[in-house]
Amino acid sequence: MSPLIALQGIAKGFGEGGARVQALSDITLNVAAGEVVGLRGPSGSGKSTLLNLVACILEPDAGVLRLAGETVWQGRWAKADLRALRRRTIGFIFQFHNLLPFLDATDNVALAMTLNNVPLTVARSRARALLDYLQVGKRADAMPAKLSGGEAQRVAIARALANQPHIILADEPTAALDSERAQVVMDLLRRVAREQAAAVLVVTHDDKIFSRFDRLVSLRDGRIEGEMRPG
Known part of the structure; x- marks a missing residue:
């Protein structure tokens, strides 16, 4: 089976001339379902x-980027509507949950689906099912201000799963959580990867969750320095 995330020889720099900084060089990385x-x-x-x-x-x-078996970038963007691609293929989780404060947990999750033209009643039903799946269904009617940090992050994960993406990208998802809640969030991400056949890529500095990864890839100065399998 082809990897869901496939990067080959990817490079990226910023700036021009003498001020140019090479952020990434020759990155080759695959992440499977x-x-x-x-x-x-x-x-x-x-x-x-x-x-x-x-x-x-x-x-x-430079390089080639493939997502869910499709070439997305090779010398130029291969997809005309990148926003549609992101909504259909990618779920995002951030360090801070970024829930809309004026919507309850259910509607925060349902909103992601309505942006994909899913009828509101269908979106709300699936949102509640996702909240149940992530063991926070009892808080479906709660406003974000009433949620604990761990509960809010579970709602954010439910929102990331709303459109059944093949790929989950998480940027420091446990940095604002204590050790116990961080472990719970990572266990949920592992469950999602297995049961939803998703590829999960996580940026982290959080050494207390390293054991929860299938692989840890180390970067230094824009290059892959090595990788390990924890445990």
Whole structure:
């Protein structure tokens, strides 16, 4: 089976002339369905740049990017509507949950589906099912201000899953959580990867969750320095 995330020889730089900074060089990385891969490295190593390239937010300078078996970038963008691609293929989870404060948990999740033209009644029904799946269904009617940090992050994961994406991208998803809640969130991401056959790519500095990854990829100075299988 082809990997859901496939990068070959990816490079990215910023600036011009003498001020140009090479953020990434010759990045080759695959993430398969059901796999949870962590990206670690010091600040400035290129982790966030790499995540934004996979998210089709930044454009590579060189290489090939394939998502869910489709070539997305090879010398130029191969898809005309990148926003539609992101809504259909990618779910995003951030360090802070970024829930809309004026919507309850159910409608925060349902909104992602209505943006994909799913009828509201269908979207709300699926949102509640996702909240149940992530063991936070009892908080379906709660406003974000009433949720604990761990509950809010579970709602954010439900929102990321709303459109049944093949790929989950997470940027420091446990940094704002204590050790116990961080482990719960990572266990949920592992469950999602296995049961939803999704590829999960996580940027993290959080050494307390390293054991939860199938692979840890280390970046330094814009290059892959190595990788390991924890445990």
